[in-house]
Amino acid sequence: MTTDGRVLKGNETRRLVLGQAMRIASVEGLAALSIGRLAGELELSKSGVFALFGSKEELQLATVRAAERVYHDRVIAPALDRPEGAARLWALAENWLAYSRTRVFPGGCFFYAVGAEFDAQPGRVRDALAEGSNAWHALIAGQLAAARAADRLGADEEVEQLAFEVVAVLEYANAMSLLHDDASPYDRARTALRRLLGADPND
Incomplete structure (x- = not known):
């Protein structure tokens, strides 16, 4: 086999392994992974x-990075063609609900599952998860700030608090849907988001 062939085979094996690792970790946690x-x-x-x-730690970190790429492709990238502010914010929220509802990962939101597993365990895996969480919160807060600047939100709305509430609504819908094997929490989440954000300008 040529060097290029070995590299291609190695890359394909890595994708295969990480795909399985993400599926396992979303249900059983990153601790369940082993080579x-x-x-x-x-x-x-x-x-x-x-x-x-x-x-094992490098496997866990690689799994987190692979899940971040899936998350970006499913939740973030499709929203980037929307105007900044309320339209992009609603697109992000709807993409997130679809990502959880359609079980892109069998355990629902990958990061909700493994975040709970590592939130009290200092180390590189927790640091990677915290970095991703901060980036997601910052993205939501940035769109809220843009919406407020465009008069889509009240001038007195506290962006960081509202971002916390938006993320909390999404994550609670994910948790309740999984626990009760029920899709209705996603509809309740949309109702809560309309109360927080106003009507979806994409409708």
Whole structure:
């Protein structure tokens, strides 16, 4: 096999492993991941999988980064063609609800699941999750600020508080839908968002 062929094969194996790792972690948590388990489930060489990641922590970090790419592609990127402010904010919220509702990850929102697992465990994995959480909050807050500047929100609205409430509504819908195996929390989330944000300008 040529060098290019080995690289392509290695990249494909990495994508395969990370796809399975994301599915497992969204349901069972990142602690459930192991190189041996993934190799066995995918019928791959354990030594080959180990060579791709080197340690359980590196596997966990790679899984988080892979999930971030999925999240960006499903939730963030499709909203970027909307005007800044209320329209983009609503697009982000609707994309998030669809991402959770359609079970892009079988355990619902990947980051809600693994965030609860690592929120009290200092280390590189927690730092990576916290960085992603901060970026998401900042994106929501930025769109709220743009909406306020365009008079789509009251001038006295506190952006950071409202961003906290928006994210809380989304995450609670995800949690209740999973717990009760029920899609109605997503409809309730939209009702709550309309109370917080006003009508969706994309309608």
